[in-house]
Amino acid sequence: MNLTDILKLDDRGLIPVITVDFYNNQVLMLAYANREAIEMSLKTGYAHYFSRSRNKLWMKGETSGHTQKIKQILFDCDEDTLLYKVEQKGAACHTSHRSCFYREFYRGEVREIEPVIEDFDGIIYKTEE
Amino acid sequence: MNLTDILKLDDRGLIPVITVDFYNNQVLMLAYANREAIEMSLKTGYAHYFSRSRNKLWMKGETSGHTQKIKQILFDCDEDTLLYKVEQKGAACHTSHRSCFYREFYRGEVREIEPVIEDFDGIIYKTEE
Incomplete structure:
Protein backbone atom coordinates (compact mmCIF):
# COMPACT_ATOMS: atom_id res chain seq x y z
CA MET A 1 0.00 0.00 0.00
CA ASN A 2 1.33 3.44 -0.92
CA LEU A 3 0.93 6.24 1.60
CA THR A 4 0.38 8.72 -1.20
CA ASP A 5 -2.61 6.70 -2.42
CA ILE A 6 -4.27 6.95 1.00
CA LEU A 7 -3.80 10.70 1.40
CA LYS A 8 -5.91 13.46 -0.08
CA LEU A 9 -3.74 16.24 -1.42
CA ASP A 10 -5.34 19.66 -1.92
CA ASP A 11 -5.92 21.40 -5.25
CA ARG A 12 -2.27 22.52 -5.24
CA GLY A 13 -1.14 18.91 -4.73
CA LEU A 14 -0.11 19.67 -1.14
CA ILE A 15 -0.86 18.32 2.32
CA PRO A 16 -0.01 19.96 5.67
CA VAL A 17 2.52 18.11 7.80
CA ILE A 18 2.66 18.63 11.56
CA THR A 19 6.09 17.70 12.85
CA VAL A 20 6.57 16.87 16.50
CA ASP A 21 9.43 15.72 18.71
CA PHE A 22 9.22 11.93 18.95
CA ALA A 37 8.31 15.12 -0.68
CA ILE A 38 6.34 12.27 0.89
CA GLU A 39 8.08 9.70 -1.28
CA MET A 40 11.53 11.14 -0.51
CA SER A 41 10.72 11.14 3.22
CA LEU A 42 9.73 7.48 3.06
CA LYS A 43 12.71 6.52 0.93
CA THR A 44 15.39 8.32 2.96
CA GLY A 45 13.86 8.29 6.45
CA TYR A 46 14.42 12.04 6.73
CA ALA A 47 11.70 14.70 6.53
CA HIS A 48 11.36 16.42 3.18
CA TYR A 49 8.88 19.19 2.45
CA PHE A 50 7.69 21.32 -0.43
CA SER A 51 8.44 25.02 -0.08
CA ARG A 52 5.49 27.10 -1.27
CA SER A 53 7.59 30.29 -1.37
CA ARG A 54 10.55 28.78 -3.23
CA ASN A 55 8.33 26.35 -5.14
CA LYS A 56 10.68 23.43 -4.64
CA LEU A 57 11.35 20.27 -2.67
CA TRP A 58 13.66 20.62 0.30
CA MET A 59 15.15 18.32 2.85
CA LYS A 60 14.91 19.76 6.34
CA GLY A 61 18.41 20.43 7.64
CA GLU A 62 20.08 20.04 4.27
CA THR A 63 22.10 23.22 4.81
CA SER A 64 21.70 23.84 8.56
CA GLY A 65 22.35 20.25 9.63
CA HIS A 66 19.15 20.39 11.68
CA THR A 67 17.75 17.22 10.19
CA GLN A 68 14.61 15.35 11.20
CA LYS A 69 14.91 11.58 11.32
CA ILE A 70 11.40 10.21 11.02
CA LYS A 71 10.45 7.74 13.74
CA GLN A 72 6.71 7.46 13.11
CA ILE A 73 4.23 8.60 10.48
CA LEU A 74 0.57 9.18 11.33
CA PHE A 75 -2.32 10.66 9.40
CA ASP A 76 -5.70 11.97 10.46
CA CYS A 77 -9.27 10.70 10.10
CA ASP A 78 -9.85 12.72 6.91
CA GLU A 79 -6.52 11.61 5.42
CA ASP A 80 -5.71 15.24 4.67
CA THR A 81 -3.05 15.95 7.31
CA LEU A 82 0.20 14.15 8.08
CA LEU A 83 1.96 13.93 11.42
CA TYR A 84 5.67 13.13 11.54
CA LYS A 85 7.24 12.16 14.84
CA VAL A 86 10.93 12.90 14.47
CA SER A 96 17.32 28.95 16.32
CA HIS A 97 14.43 28.10 18.58
CA ARG A 98 13.77 24.43 19.12
CA SER A 99 10.20 24.92 17.90
CA CYS A 100 8.70 27.40 15.46
CA PHE A 101 6.00 27.91 18.10
CA TYR A 102 8.16 29.89 20.50
CA PHE A 120 27.45 25.34 24.80
CA ASP A 121 30.91 26.85 24.93
CA GLY A 122 31.96 25.62 28.31
CA ILE A 123 32.38 29.10 29.77
CA ILE A 124 30.94 28.12 33.14
CA TYR A 125 33.75 25.69 33.77
CA LYS A 126 36.61 27.81 32.43
CA THR A 127 39.25 28.41 35.05
CA GLU A 128 41.65 31.32 35.06
CA GLU A 129 45.09 30.48 33.85
CA MET B 1 -2.73 44.07 20.48
CA ASN B 2 -5.12 41.91 18.48
CA LEU B 3 -4.10 38.36 17.67
CA THR B 4 -5.83 38.60 14.30
CA ASP B 5 -3.63 41.58 13.39
CA ILE B 6 -0.48 39.54 14.01
CA LEU B 7 -1.55 36.51 11.99
CA LYS B 8 -1.37 36.05 8.24
CA LEU B 9 -4.52 34.45 6.93
CA ASP B 10 -4.37 32.77 3.51
CA ASP B 11 -6.19 33.88 0.38
CA ARG B 12 -9.35 32.18 1.66
CA GLY B 13 -9.09 34.11 4.93
CA LEU B 14 -8.11 30.93 6.80
CA ILE B 15 -5.26 29.80 9.01
CA PRO B 16 -4.48 26.21 10.08
CA VAL B 17 -4.83 25.47 13.79
CA ILE B 18 -2.99 22.57 15.40
CA THR B 19 -4.78 21.54 18.57
CA VAL B 20 -2.91 19.58 21.22
CA ASP B 21 -3.69 18.23 24.68
CA PHE B 22 -2.46 20.80 27.19
CA ALA B 37 -13.42 31.79 14.73
CA ILE B 38 -10.28 33.24 16.31
CA GLU B 39 -12.22 36.08 17.90
CA MET B 40 -14.89 33.70 19.24
CA SER B 41 -12.19 31.42 20.65
CA LEU B 42 -10.58 34.35 22.45
CA LYS B 43 -13.90 35.72 23.68
CA THR B 44 -15.34 32.44 25.00
CA GLY B 45 -12.17 30.53 25.91
CA TYR B 46 -13.40 27.55 23.89
CA ALA B 47 -12.00 26.46 20.52
CA HIS B 48 -14.02 27.56 17.49
CA TYR B 49 -13.13 26.70 13.92
CA PHE B 50 -14.31 27.39 10.40
CA SER B 51 -15.63 24.36 8.54
CA ARG B 52 -14.46 24.40 4.93
CA SER B 53 -16.95 21.72 3.91
CA ARG B 54 -19.97 23.29 5.61
CA ASN B 55 -18.66 26.81 5.04
CA LYS B 56 -19.53 27.97 8.54
CA LEU B 57 -18.22 28.73 11.99
CA TRP B 58 -18.48 25.94 14.53
CA MET B 59 -17.67 25.51 18.17
CA LYS B 60 -15.89 22.23 18.84
CA GLY B 61 -18.12 20.03 20.99
CA GLU B 62 -21.23 22.14 20.50
CA THR B 63 -23.31 19.04 19.76
CA SER B 64 -21.05 16.20 21.02
CA GLY B 65 -20.10 17.86 24.29
CA HIS B 66 -16.45 17.20 23.45
CA THR B 67 -15.38 20.78 24.04
CA GLN B 68 -11.88 22.20 24.03
CA LYS B 69 -11.13 24.71 26.76
CA ILE B 70 -8.17 26.74 25.57
CA LYS B 71 -5.30 26.92 28.05
CA GLN B 72 -2.61 28.44 25.84
CA ILE B 73 -2.38 30.01 22.38
CA LEU B 74 0.86 29.93 20.40
CA PHE B 75 1.72 30.87 16.84
CA ASP B 76 4.67 30.08 14.63
CA CYS B 77 7.61 32.08 13.29
CA ASP B 78 5.81 32.92 10.04
CA GLU B 79 2.62 33.87 11.88
CA ASP B 80 0.67 31.60 9.54
CA THR B 81 -0.16 28.70 11.87
CA LEU B 82 -1.89 28.67 15.26
CA LEU B 83 -1.36 26.17 18.07
CA TYR B 84 -4.05 25.74 20.71
CA LYS B 85 -3.22 23.84 23.88
CA VAL B 86 -6.54 22.67 25.24
CA SER B 96 -14.53 8.51 19.09
CA HIS B 97 -10.77 8.33 19.17
CA ARG B 98 -9.05 10.72 21.51
CA SER B 99 -6.99 12.07 18.59
CA CYS B 100 -7.78 12.31 14.89
CA PHE B 101 -4.28 10.87 14.36
CA TYR B 102 -5.16 7.33 15.47
CA PHE B 120 -16.85 3.04 31.40
CA ASP B 121 -19.86 1.02 32.46
CA GLY B 122 -18.47 -0.57 35.57
CA ILE B 123 -18.76 -4.11 34.24
CA ILE B 124 -15.47 -5.22 35.74
CA TYR B 125 -16.71 -4.61 39.24
CA LYS B 126 -20.21 -5.99 38.80
CA THR B 127 -20.90 -8.79 41.24
CA GLU B 128 -23.46 -11.51 40.72
CA GLU B 129 -26.65 -10.98 42.62
Missing part, protein backbone atom coordinates in the same frame (compact mmCIF):
# COMPACT_ATOMS: atom_id res chain seq x y z
CA TYR A 23 10.42 11.97 22.54
CA ASN A 24 8.14 14.55 24.16
CA ASN A 25 5.48 15.33 21.53
CA GLN A 26 6.42 19.02 21.36
CA VAL A 27 5.07 20.53 18.15
CA LEU A 28 8.11 21.72 16.20
CA MET A 29 6.64 23.11 12.97
CA LEU A 30 3.98 22.93 10.32
CA ALA A 31 5.05 22.63 6.71
CA TYR A 32 3.65 21.24 3.47
CA ALA A 33 4.48 18.18 1.41
CA ASN A 34 3.69 17.18 -2.15
CA ARG A 35 3.78 13.63 -3.48
CA GLU A 36 7.51 13.80 -4.17
CA GLU A 87 14.28 12.89 16.11
CA GLN A 88 15.12 16.58 15.71
CA LYS A 89 18.76 17.65 15.55
CA GLY A 90 19.20 21.11 17.09
CA ALA A 91 16.63 23.76 16.26
CA ALA A 92 13.63 23.09 14.04
CA CYS A 93 13.11 26.83 13.55
CA HIS A 94 15.28 29.08 11.38
CA THR A 95 15.28 31.52 14.35
CA ARG A 103 5.69 32.74 21.07
CA GLU A 104 2.39 32.79 22.90
CA PHE A 105 -0.45 35.27 22.88
CA TYR A 106 -1.49 36.04 26.44
CA ARG A 107 -3.90 38.75 27.58
CA GLY A 108 -3.21 40.93 24.55
CA GLU A 109 0.56 40.56 24.69
CA VAL A 110 3.06 38.44 22.77
CA ARG A 111 5.60 36.60 24.91
CA GLU A 112 8.58 34.48 23.94
CA ILE A 113 8.36 31.25 25.88
CA GLU A 114 11.49 29.47 24.62
CA PRO A 115 15.17 30.38 24.56
CA VAL A 116 17.23 30.10 21.42
CA ILE A 117 19.52 27.11 21.19
CA GLU A 118 23.18 27.98 21.28
CA ASP A 119 26.15 25.71 21.29
CA TYR B 23 -1.41 18.09 29.64
CA ASN B 24 0.66 15.77 27.46
CA ASN B 25 1.12 17.60 24.15
CA GLN B 26 -0.62 14.86 22.14
CA VAL B 27 -1.71 16.27 18.78
CA LEU B 28 -5.49 15.97 18.70
CA MET B 29 -6.47 17.49 15.35
CA LEU B 30 -5.78 20.03 12.66
CA ALA B 31 -8.57 22.39 11.65
CA TYR B 32 -8.91 25.86 10.16
CA ALA B 33 -9.97 29.18 11.61
CA ASN B 34 -11.07 32.44 10.06
CA ARG B 35 -11.00 35.81 11.80
CA GLU B 36 -14.39 35.24 13.41
CA GLU B 87 -8.29 20.75 27.96
CA GLN B 88 -10.08 18.20 25.77
CA LYS B 89 -13.32 16.66 27.00
CA GLY B 90 -13.66 13.09 25.71
CA ALA B 91 -12.74 12.41 22.12
CA ALA B 92 -11.41 15.08 19.79
CA CYS B 93 -12.19 12.89 16.76
CA HIS B 94 -15.68 12.20 15.40
CA THR B 95 -14.63 8.52 15.25
CA ARG B 103 -3.58 5.57 12.49
CA GLU B 104 0.04 5.11 11.53
CA PHE B 105 1.69 4.08 8.30
CA TYR B 106 4.30 1.45 9.00
CA ARG B 107 6.17 -0.64 6.43
CA GLY B 108 3.44 -0.36 3.86
CA GLU B 109 0.60 -1.11 6.26
CA VAL B 110 -1.94 1.05 8.09
CA ARG B 111 -2.31 0.29 11.79
CA GLU B 112 -4.70 1.71 14.38
CA ILE B 113 -2.65 2.77 17.35
CA GLU B 114 -5.40 4.09 19.64
CA PRO B 115 -8.58 2.58 21.07
CA VAL B 116 -11.90 4.36 20.83
CA ILE B 117 -13.09 6.08 23.98
CA GLU B 118 -16.14 4.50 25.51
CA ASP B 119 -17.92 5.40 28.68
Whole structure:
Protein backbone atom coordinates (compact mmCIF):
# COMPACT_ATOMS: atom_id res chain seq x y z
CA MET A 1 0.00 0.00 0.00
CA ASN A 2 1.33 3.44 -0.92
CA LEU A 3 0.93 6.24 1.60
CA THR A 4 0.38 8.72 -1.20
CA ASP A 5 -2.61 6.70 -2.42
CA ILE A 6 -4.27 6.95 1.00
CA LEU A 7 -3.80 10.70 1.40
CA LYS A 8 -5.91 13.46 -0.08
CA LEU A 9 -3.74 16.24 -1.42
CA ASP A 10 -5.34 19.66 -1.92
CA ASP A 11 -5.92 21.40 -5.25
CA ARG A 12 -2.27 22.52 -5.24
CA GLY A 13 -1.14 18.91 -4.73
CA LEU A 14 -0.11 19.67 -1.14
CA ILE A 15 -0.86 18.32 2.32
CA PRO A 16 -0.01 19.96 5.67
CA VAL A 17 2.52 18.11 7.80
CA ILE A 18 2.66 18.63 11.56
CA THR A 19 6.09 17.70 12.85
CA VAL A 20 6.57 16.87 16.50
CA ASP A 21 9.43 15.72 18.71
CA PHE A 22 9.22 11.93 18.95
CA TYR A 23 10.42 11.97 22.54
CA ASN A 24 8.14 14.55 24.16
CA ASN A 25 5.48 15.33 21.53
CA GLN A 26 6.42 19.02 21.36
CA VAL A 27 5.07 20.53 18.15
CA LEU A 28 8.11 21.72 16.20
CA MET A 29 6.64 23.11 12.97
CA LEU A 30 3.98 22.93 10.32
CA ALA A 31 5.05 22.63 6.71
CA TYR A 32 3.65 21.24 3.47
CA ALA A 33 4.48 18.18 1.41
CA ASN A 34 3.69 17.18 -2.15
CA ARG A 35 3.78 13.63 -3.48
CA GLU A 36 7.51 13.80 -4.17
CA ALA A 37 8.31 15.12 -0.68
CA ILE A 38 6.34 12.27 0.89
CA GLU A 39 8.08 9.70 -1.28
CA MET A 40 11.53 11.14 -0.51
CA SER A 41 10.72 11.14 3.22
CA LEU A 42 9.73 7.48 3.06
CA LYS A 43 12.71 6.52 0.93
CA THR A 44 15.39 8.32 2.96
CA GLY A 45 13.86 8.29 6.45
CA TYR A 46 14.42 12.04 6.73
CA ALA A 47 11.70 14.70 6.53
CA HIS A 48 11.36 16.42 3.18
CA TYR A 49 8.88 19.19 2.45
CA PHE A 50 7.69 21.32 -0.43
CA SER A 51 8.44 25.02 -0.08
CA ARG A 52 5.49 27.10 -1.27
CA SER A 53 7.59 30.29 -1.37
CA ARG A 54 10.55 28.78 -3.23
CA ASN A 55 8.33 26.35 -5.14
CA LYS A 56 10.68 23.43 -4.64
CA LEU A 57 11.35 20.27 -2.67
CA TRP A 58 13.66 20.62 0.30
CA MET A 59 15.15 18.32 2.85
CA LYS A 60 14.91 19.76 6.34
CA GLY A 61 18.41 20.43 7.64
CA GLU A 62 20.08 20.04 4.27
CA THR A 63 22.10 23.22 4.81
CA SER A 64 21.70 23.84 8.56
CA GLY A 65 22.35 20.25 9.63
CA HIS A 66 19.15 20.39 11.68
CA THR A 67 17.75 17.22 10.19
CA GLN A 68 14.61 15.35 11.20
CA LYS A 69 14.91 11.58 11.32
CA ILE A 70 11.40 10.21 11.02
CA LYS A 71 10.45 7.74 13.74
CA GLN A 72 6.71 7.46 13.11
CA ILE A 73 4.23 8.60 10.48
CA LEU A 74 0.57 9.18 11.33
CA PHE A 75 -2.32 10.66 9.40
CA ASP A 76 -5.70 11.97 10.46
CA CYS A 77 -9.27 10.70 10.10
CA ASP A 78 -9.85 12.72 6.91
CA GLU A 79 -6.52 11.61 5.42
CA ASP A 80 -5.71 15.24 4.67
CA THR A 81 -3.05 15.95 7.31
CA LEU A 82 0.20 14.15 8.08
CA LEU A 83 1.96 13.93 11.42
CA TYR A 84 5.67 13.13 11.54
CA LYS A 85 7.24 12.16 14.84
CA VAL A 86 10.93 12.90 14.47
CA GLU A 87 14.28 12.89 16.11
CA GLN A 88 15.12 16.58 15.71
CA LYS A 89 18.76 17.65 15.55
CA GLY A 90 19.20 21.11 17.09
CA ALA A 91 16.63 23.76 16.26
CA ALA A 92 13.63 23.09 14.04
CA CYS A 93 13.11 26.83 13.55
CA HIS A 94 15.28 29.08 11.38
CA THR A 95 15.28 31.52 14.35
CA SER A 96 17.32 28.95 16.32
CA HIS A 97 14.43 28.10 18.58
CA ARG A 98 13.77 24.43 19.12
CA SER A 99 10.20 24.92 17.90
CA CYS A 100 8.70 27.40 15.46
CA PHE A 101 6.00 27.91 18.10
CA TYR A 102 8.16 29.89 20.50
CA ARG A 103 5.69 32.74 21.07
CA GLU A 104 2.39 32.79 22.90
CA PHE A 105 -0.45 35.27 22.88
CA TYR A 106 -1.49 36.04 26.44
CA ARG A 107 -3.90 38.75 27.58
CA GLY A 108 -3.21 40.93 24.55
CA GLU A 109 0.56 40.56 24.69
CA VAL A 110 3.06 38.44 22.77
CA ARG A 111 5.60 36.60 24.91
CA GLU A 112 8.58 34.48 23.94
CA ILE A 113 8.36 31.25 25.88
CA GLU A 114 11.49 29.47 24.62
CA PRO A 115 15.17 30.38 24.56
CA VAL A 116 17.23 30.10 21.42
CA ILE A 117 19.52 27.11 21.19
CA GLU A 118 23.18 27.98 21.28
CA ASP A 119 26.15 25.71 21.29
CA PHE A 120 27.45 25.34 24.80
CA ASP A 121 30.91 26.85 24.93
CA GLY A 122 31.96 25.62 28.31
CA ILE A 123 32.38 29.10 29.77
CA ILE A 124 30.94 28.12 33.14
CA TYR A 125 33.75 25.69 33.77
CA LYS A 126 36.61 27.81 32.43
CA THR A 127 39.25 28.41 35.05
CA GLU A 128 41.65 31.32 35.06
CA GLU A 129 45.09 30.48 33.85
CA MET B 1 -2.73 44.07 20.48
CA ASN B 2 -5.12 41.91 18.48
CA LEU B 3 -4.10 38.36 17.67
CA THR B 4 -5.83 38.60 14.30
CA ASP B 5 -3.63 41.58 13.39
CA ILE B 6 -0.48 39.54 14.01
CA LEU B 7 -1.55 36.51 11.99
CA LYS B 8 -1.37 36.05 8.24
CA LEU B 9 -4.52 34.45 6.93
CA ASP B 10 -4.37 32.77 3.51
CA ASP B 11 -6.19 33.88 0.38
CA ARG B 12 -9.35 32.18 1.66
CA GLY B 13 -9.09 34.11 4.93
CA LEU B 14 -8.11 30.93 6.80
CA ILE B 15 -5.26 29.80 9.01
CA PRO B 16 -4.48 26.21 10.08
CA VAL B 17 -4.83 25.47 13.79
CA ILE B 18 -2.99 22.57 15.40
CA THR B 19 -4.78 21.54 18.57
CA VAL B 20 -2.91 19.58 21.22
CA ASP B 21 -3.69 18.23 24.68
CA PHE B 22 -2.46 20.80 27.19
CA TYR B 23 -1.41 18.09 29.64
CA ASN B 24 0.66 15.77 27.46
CA ASN B 25 1.12 17.60 24.15
CA GLN B 26 -0.62 14.86 22.14
CA VAL B 27 -1.71 16.27 18.78
CA LEU B 28 -5.49 15.97 18.70
CA MET B 29 -6.47 17.49 15.35
CA LEU B 30 -5.78 20.03 12.66
CA ALA B 31 -8.57 22.39 11.65
CA TYR B 32 -8.91 25.86 10.16
CA ALA B 33 -9.97 29.18 11.61
CA ASN B 34 -11.07 32.44 10.06
CA ARG B 35 -11.00 35.81 11.80
CA GLU B 36 -14.39 35.24 13.41
CA ALA B 37 -13.42 31.79 14.73
CA ILE B 38 -10.28 33.24 16.31
CA GLU B 39 -12.22 36.08 17.90
CA MET B 40 -14.89 33.70 19.24
CA SER B 41 -12.19 31.42 20.65
CA LEU B 42 -10.58 34.35 22.45
CA LYS B 43 -13.90 35.72 23.68
CA THR B 44 -15.34 32.44 25.00
CA GLY B 45 -12.17 30.53 25.91
CA TYR B 46 -13.40 27.55 23.89
CA ALA B 47 -12.00 26.46 20.52
CA HIS B 48 -14.02 27.56 17.49
CA TYR B 49 -13.13 26.70 13.92
CA PHE B 50 -14.31 27.39 10.40
CA SER B 51 -15.63 24.36 8.54
CA ARG B 52 -14.46 24.40 4.93
CA SER B 53 -16.95 21.72 3.91
CA ARG B 54 -19.97 23.29 5.61
CA ASN B 55 -18.66 26.81 5.04
CA LYS B 56 -19.53 27.97 8.54
CA LEU B 57 -18.22 28.73 11.99
CA TRP B 58 -18.48 25.94 14.53
CA MET B 59 -17.67 25.51 18.17
CA LYS B 60 -15.89 22.23 18.84
CA GLY B 61 -18.12 20.03 20.99
CA GLU B 62 -21.23 22.14 20.50
CA THR B 63 -23.31 19.04 19.76
CA SER B 64 -21.05 16.20 21.02
CA GLY B 65 -20.10 17.86 24.29
CA HIS B 66 -16.45 17.20 23.45
CA THR B 67 -15.38 20.78 24.04
CA GLN B 68 -11.88 22.20 24.03
CA LYS B 69 -11.13 24.71 26.76
CA ILE B 70 -8.17 26.74 25.57
CA LYS B 71 -5.30 26.92 28.05
CA GLN B 72 -2.61 28.44 25.84
CA ILE B 73 -2.38 30.01 22.38
CA LEU B 74 0.86 29.93 20.40
CA PHE B 75 1.72 30.87 16.84
CA ASP B 76 4.67 30.08 14.63
CA CYS B 77 7.61 32.08 13.29
CA ASP B 78 5.81 32.92 10.04
CA GLU B 79 2.62 33.87 11.88
CA ASP B 80 0.67 31.60 9.54
CA THR B 81 -0.16 28.70 11.87
CA LEU B 82 -1.89 28.67 15.26
CA LEU B 83 -1.36 26.17 18.07
CA TYR B 84 -4.05 25.74 20.71
CA LYS B 85 -3.22 23.84 23.88
CA VAL B 86 -6.54 22.67 25.24
CA GLU B 87 -8.29 20.75 27.96
CA GLN B 88 -10.08 18.20 25.77
CA LYS B 89 -13.32 16.66 27.00
CA GLY B 90 -13.66 13.09 25.71
CA ALA B 91 -12.74 12.41 22.12
CA ALA B 92 -11.41 15.08 19.79
CA CYS B 93 -12.19 12.89 16.76
CA HIS B 94 -15.68 12.20 15.40
CA THR B 95 -14.63 8.52 15.25
CA SER B 96 -14.53 8.51 19.09
CA HIS B 97 -10.77 8.33 19.17
CA ARG B 98 -9.05 10.72 21.51
CA SER B 99 -6.99 12.07 18.59
CA CYS B 100 -7.78 12.31 14.89
CA PHE B 101 -4.28 10.87 14.36
CA TYR B 102 -5.16 7.33 15.47
CA ARG B 103 -3.58 5.57 12.49
CA GLU B 104 0.04 5.11 11.53
CA PHE B 105 1.69 4.08 8.30
CA TYR B 106 4.30 1.45 9.00
CA ARG B 107 6.17 -0.64 6.43
CA GLY B 108 3.44 -0.36 3.86
CA GLU B 109 0.60 -1.11 6.26
CA VAL B 110 -1.94 1.05 8.09
CA ARG B 111 -2.31 0.29 11.79
CA GLU B 112 -4.70 1.71 14.38
CA ILE B 113 -2.65 2.77 17.35
CA GLU B 114 -5.40 4.09 19.64
CA PRO B 115 -8.58 2.58 21.07
CA VAL B 116 -11.90 4.36 20.83
CA ILE B 117 -13.09 6.08 23.98
CA GLU B 118 -16.14 4.50 25.51
CA ASP B 119 -17.92 5.40 28.68
CA PHE B 120 -16.85 3.04 31.40
CA ASP B 121 -19.86 1.02 32.46
CA GLY B 122 -18.47 -0.57 35.57
CA ILE B 123 -18.76 -4.11 34.24
CA ILE B 124 -15.47 -5.22 35.74
CA TYR B 125 -16.71 -4.61 39.24
CA LYS B 126 -20.21 -5.99 38.80
CA THR B 127 -20.90 -8.79 41.24
CA GLU B 128 -23.46 -11.51 40.72
CA GLU B 129 -26.65 -10.98 42.62
